[in-house]
Amino acid sequence: MSTSEEDRPSVLTYASALIRVAYTTLAYWGVGLLPEENHGRKALAWMRVGAYRFAAWHWRKYLKYSEDSRARASLGWCYANLGMIESAVEHYRLAYVRNKDPEIALYLAQVELDFGNRTNAQSLMQDIYQRRHELSEDSLSTLTEIETRLSVSAPDNQGNTSKPVVKTANED
Numbered sequence: 271m272s273t274s275e276e277d278r279p280s281v282l283t284y285a286s287a288l289i290r291v292a293y294t295t296l297a298y299w300g301v302g303l304l305p306e307e308n309h310g311r312k313a314l315a316w317m318r319v320g321a322y323r324f325a326a327w328h329w330r331k332y333l334k335y336s337e338d339s340r341a342r343a344s345l346g347w348c349y350a351n352l353g354m355i356e357s358a359v360e361h362y363r364l365a366y367v368r369n370k371d372p373e374i375a376l377y378l379a380q381v382e383l384d385f386g387n388r389t390n391a392q393s394l395m396q397d398i399y400q401r402r403h404e405l406s407e408d409s410l411s412t413l414t415e416i417e418t419r420l421s422v423s424a425p426d427n428q429g430n431t432s433k434p435v436v437k438t439a440n441e442d
Contacts, residue, residue: 283319284319287316287318287319287321288315290312290315291312291315294308294311294312294315295308295312305331305335306332306335306338306341309328309329309331310328310329310332310341312324313325313329313332313341313344313348317347320351322348322349322351322352323352325344326348326349326352329341329342329344329345329348333345337368339365339368339369339374340369342361342362342365342368343361343366343373345361346358346359346360346361346362346377346378349361350380350381350384355381355385356385358381358384358385359378359381359385359387362374362377362378362381362382363378365378366378370397372397372398372401372402373409375394375397375398376394376398376405376409376412376416378394379391379394379395379398380415380416382394383416383419391420395416395420398413
């Protein structure tokens with residue numbers, strides 16, 4: 271994934287992430303944070319600045335202490351941003367088995383599509399359509415992007431998928 275100059279975090283964002291990592295380390299040693307809290311907070315700080323390799327390392331450490339579907343999905347997100355699509359699919363699948371959350375399903379569908387598993391992505395989209403009201407605004411824009419890539423229309427209330435109407439030159 272390429273990032274433009276506009277997408278890059280500012281110097282203040284980097285400084286904030288580094289301060290957050292240092293503060294979390296001090297809290298871990300001084301106050302006694304649990305190891306999964308320590309690694310989870312550091313992973314989120316690194317993700318904020320796009321340091322996905324560091325974030326993935328912390329998510330892997332987090333998962334050694336606590337199996338959490340959100341953490342596993344975040345690890346999948348890091349791998350997807352690093353271009354490691356096969357690993358991303360693997361971790362998203364594991365997260366989705368444990369938690370059938372529509373957002374996890376949505377991002378699993380996205381990486382399945384990136385990996386070339388179009389039928390798996392379409393199957394997941396059918397599950398997502400039924401729970402699309404649970405998705406955030408950001409996830410709805412991702413849903414629209416995936417629908418465009420799959421050229422699939424949302425099903426109506428009876429579960430029938432509407433086909434896009436294509437006019438031929440003779441019908442005008």
